[in-house]
Amino acid sequence: MKTPLRRRVALAALALLIPAVAACGFNEQTDEVYQPATGVDNRSSEVYVLNALIVSAQGGSGTFIASLVNENQTTPDKMISISGPAITGGTEKVVIGADTLVNLANDKPITVTGAGVKAGNFVRLTLAFTNAQQVDVNVPVVANTGDYAGITVVPSKFAPAQ
Numbered sequence: 556m557k558t559p560l561r562r563r564v565a566l567a568a569l570a571l572l573i574p575a576v577a578a579c580g581f582n583e584q585t586d587e588v589y590q591p592a593t594g595v596d597n598r599s600s601e602v603y604v605l606n607a608l609i610v611s612a613q614g615g616s617g618t619f620i621a622s623l624v625n626e627n628q629t630t631p632d633k634m635i636s637i638s639g640p641a642i643t644g645g646t647e648k649v650v651i652g653a654d655t656l657v658n659l660a661n662d663k664p665i666t667v668t669g670a671g672v673k674a675g676n677f678v679r680l681t682l683a684f685t686n687a688q689q690v691d692v693n694v695p696v697v698a699n700t701g702d703y704a705g706i707t708v709v710p711s712k713f714a715p716a717q
Contacts, residue, residue, distance in 0.1 A: 593702075594621065595694055601626050601687040602634070602651060607680075609696045612708040614673035617696055619644065619680070620660035620706060625651040625687075633685040639678055642669035664707060674698040 594606035603624040611617030625632050631652045637644030645665040651657050659665060671678055674696050682690045699708050 610706040639680040
């Protein structure tokens with residue numbers, strides 16, 4: 556028969572072991588940032604680039620979409636260019652109000668062209684802003700099917716002749 560002291564020691568040891576076996580310190584998914592989306596995020600500048608990707612109907616051109624968030628509480632900003640190695644971006648200027656989000660998919664999709672723009676690839680883009688530091692993102696190119704079927708894409712001069 557166990558003595559009361561042994562029972563107390565066993566209960567104390569059990570109480571100490573419970574947190575150790577409850578997924579604490581095992582690098583579980585709850586310990587890391589999880590982004591359940593196709594696009595990529597970059598929060599290195601005062602303008603956050605969220606869920607950035609290119610939607611393409613055919614090789615050579617696509618539509619760059621992302622959410623741009625101006626973290627500056629008082630000063631608006633403007634995206635003035637989008638470029639990349641062998642990539643030409645649209646010349647549209649995108650105004651991002653102070654403490655505001657602009658969804659390019661809904662508000663102002665931007666056309667990008669280049670030989671590397673085809674579904675399945677990743678394309679390195681540089682987004683330049685009037686006030687914020689430029690942002691470099693390596694964005695995936697997805698086909699305009701499924702969730703991206705409603706995104707307007709333009710024909711490409713790089714597309715193979717049909």
